[in-house]
Amino acid sequence: MAERSFAAEIGKLRQGAGTTFSGEGILAVTKALLQSGVAYVGGYQGAPISHLMDVLGDAREVLSELDVYFENSASEATAAAMLAASVHQPLRGAITFKSTVGTNVASDALANLASGGVTGGALIIVGEDYGEGSSIMQERSHAFAMKSQMWLLDPRPNLEAIVNAVEAGFELSEVSSTPVMLELRLRSCHLHGTFTAKDNRRPEMTVKDAIENPRRDLSRVVLPPATFLHEKEKHEDRWPAAVRFIKERGLNEVFGNGRADVGIIVQGGLYNTLNRSLELLGASDPYGRTSVPLYVMNVTYPVVDDEILDFCADKQAVLLLEEGQPDYIEQNLHAILRRAGSDTALHGKDMLPAVGEYTSTAMTKGVAEFLRTYLPEAIAHEPTLLLPDSEPESPFAPRVAAAEMRQRPPGLCTGCPERPIFSALKLAERETGQHHISADIGCHLFAVNEPFNLGATTMGYGLGSAGASALNSKEADRRTVAIMGDGGFWHNGLTSGVGNAVFNENDQLLVVVDNAYSAATGGQDVLSSQADNPIRSTKHPIERAVRGIGVRWSRTVADTYKVSALRDLFVEALTTKEPGPKVVVAQSECQLNRQRRVKKQQAADLKDGKRVVRERFGVDPETCTGDHACIRISGCPSLTITDNPDPLRTDPIATVLDSCVGCGVCGANAHAAVLCPSFYRTDVVQNPTRRDRVLARVRGRWMALASRGLENRAARYEVAAR
DSSP, rough: OSSSOOOOTGGGGGOOOOOOEEHHHHHHHHHHHHTTOOOOEOOOOOTSHHHHHHHHHHTTHHHHTTOEEEEEEHHHHHHHHTTTTTHHHHOOOOEHHHHHHHHHHHHHHHHHHHOOOSSSSHHHHHHHETTTTTTSOOOOOOHHHHHTOOOOEOOOHHHHHHHHHHHHHHHHHHHHHHEEEEEEEEEHHHHHHEOOOOOOOOOOSSSHHHSSSOOOOOOGGGHHHHHHHHHIIIIIIIHHHHHHHHHHHHHHHHEESSOSEEEEEGGGGGHHHHHHHHTTTTTTOTTOOOOOOOOOOOOOOOOHHHHHHHHHTTEOOOOOOSSSOOOOOOHHHHHHHHTOOOOOEEEEETTSSSSSSOOOHHHHHHHHHHHHOOOOOOOOOOOGGGGGGSSTTTSOOSSSSSGOOOOOOOOOTTTTTTHHHHHHHHHHHHOOOOOOEESSSSSGGGGSSSOOOSSSOOSSSSTTTGTTTTOOOOOSSSEEEEEEEEHHIIIIIIIIIIIIHHHTTTOOEEEEEEEEEEEGGTOOOOOOSSSSSSOOOEEEOHHHHHHHTOOOOOOOETTTOOHHHHHHHHHHHHHOOOOOEEEEEEOOOOOHHHHHHHOOOOOOHHHHTEEEEEEEEEEEETOOOOOOHHHHHOOOOTTEEEOOOOOOOOSSSEEEEETTTOOOOHHHHHHHTTOOEEEEEEEEEEEOOOOHHHHHHHHHHHHHHHHHHHHHHHHHHHHHOO
């Protein structure tokens, strides 16, 4: 169950030549693959590219009609290895994953693929997740293209440009026998627009054809001495062939040349932001009609020397907009210009930030400095974002003192089944003492923040167990704890984590958070998912897998919301004398996916007049003492504070907001921690039956009768006090 279905848009993929295709960037990429005659596609989900995998999954009928093979790969390395099908056969293949973490995982397969080269077109579509909104470490895909000599496309954020890049990418790969990377930034993946469609093409050679007609070329096998010849071939044959194709097809673009003796060189993916900056300065309009010459690098590697020299030939200075660190392109351009004896001044990170995302603000400031220096007449007006922060008119002028701003770290969703896991672990540590906790990639990584403060390191997806492997000593009086999700477990953790721990007799405790999906990447199914998937094999228990490779102490908890039971199990796992790794599989469905299903069903039932019951939890304001321990041990967004109704008490009390989904973990935490009895559960009944109405009247009368004595006694005390 992915977080979004593209079933309604899939029909657009059948559009024919001459029609206008309208839709999202990810959908356009899928259409471009089909127009290019792709034979197979694979990949691993991850923002901002997850939806491409979701589109392909929903489009299985369209793919089947064209004999296109598609699979959800077990990891990015698995996906990259798929491209081996294009080494000997003229099969066009494409894979996709999140970069740079996905490229890190896939780098071994990609390096081998780039060494031997390809016969069919091989396209690697990477979702570039960069900047302050990113969920990963700050690195660039550019380094991988340079390292293994793969060509890197970075098209303008425009559907037509993106579609052209996909189609040209396959051709470039084939003419140069080199895999090609297509870099799509977040905005490119999700922008909307139009382009003129072409007919879909059935692959000239299908996967079935390739299986039945095997081929083998020893020169493509990555084994010495062929590997030494591969390096020579890269330099003498593949590079020149790529450069010729790029020039002949005009993949890089020039706008407004000859209008000034200065220019700007920009990565294709940054073009829209640059045009917005020029527009703010009065040097362009919304449609890109600019007075400043631009050279747009839709291909950022290899750099075409001739095009750079031609663009810079009549200019006193150029500005390079290169996002990220290190400044690979800037160094490259300096080498090209100085070797050619050019005296054109090249500016880049001396006028723009050395690191970080090139936002509209950052870019506008850098472009303004460049134009003030070399072409001041191009600046028609200066936007307020150029004002110093000390000016009140500046949008960045401080409105509130920094000391007054409270940080709001990311946290788990309302009703998340992972919250009670960490509450239980905190409660267990009351008895066992603190432990080193090796965290992992996924929603569970939010446990490093308040209120849990659990997790000291994270080394990669599925590497939670491996990240704790060195902290293993038979002399220590406690064991380390490792955490990973079910997605990470099947991605990498089973072998590199659990298998490694068994082999080395590691005494760690591994907690596998099994929320039934690869939840952090959008709720896609994995091997252990309980959903019936028509095209995938599911329902393979994690505990069976770990026992299959030698784990002797393993337990599965089917309901993580039972905090007391989970706490006791953690205590047992942290104190047992059983040698070797201990594994606890903590199961409960991802609340987001559950709500998507439940709310849809409830809406349908209400429409049909059926009885619907929703559980809600609350806090008795008369009982709550206002110590807020329940909040500190839970951190649920629905559990917060409100005014105390007792005029004699000033401390705010706890309360449950309407966003409560009825998971009950707040009350379970309070019970397990022996905090207070102020939590209660309420069943909200819609479309009640006759029985419900009768029970409600009986209960109301009984409560009124039971409380009458208390009310009379309170009234007497009130009279006496007067």
